[in-house]
Amino acid sequence: MLDRTTTAFSHVKPGDTGFVSGGLRDFFLYRDLGVADATHGKVIAHLVKANEAPEQGTGWHKHEADFQIVIMLKGWARFMYEDKETLVSAGDCVHQRPGIRHYLFDYSPDMEYLEIVSPADFKTIDVEPVCAIPAPTPWASA
Structure with missing residues (x-):
């Protein structure tokens, strides 16, 4: 049976949260999607977009x-996953296995991605x- 006590319903609309700085990387902006609060820290989901070249x-x-x-x-964004260069384009999904060494080194000015990670912290x-x-x-x- 589904345990409804460890998570809450969440519905975040575009106007509910904005893109803000202060996330993991200064050159990106982040938009919280409410999942970390709803799952009590089990999962985080946020949108990430390019802010600076x-x-x-x-x-x-x-x-x-x-x-x-x-x-x-x-x-799009270009990553190194271990020693393999990987181009990730709109529509692509990448599962980053736990502990994989990587480097995001290039991205387009319009880059925006959804990132889902567990745990939230x-x-x-x-x-x-x-x-x-x-x-x-x-x-x-410009």
């Missing part, structure tokens, strides 16, 4: 998480570089 990227890191997926909604740990990183694509000046 890629200069250094995320650096090599891994997450202490049980589950993580990225669903690209708009634009997952940790990010810097790791030693796995390989060289290609240069990001310069954004056209």
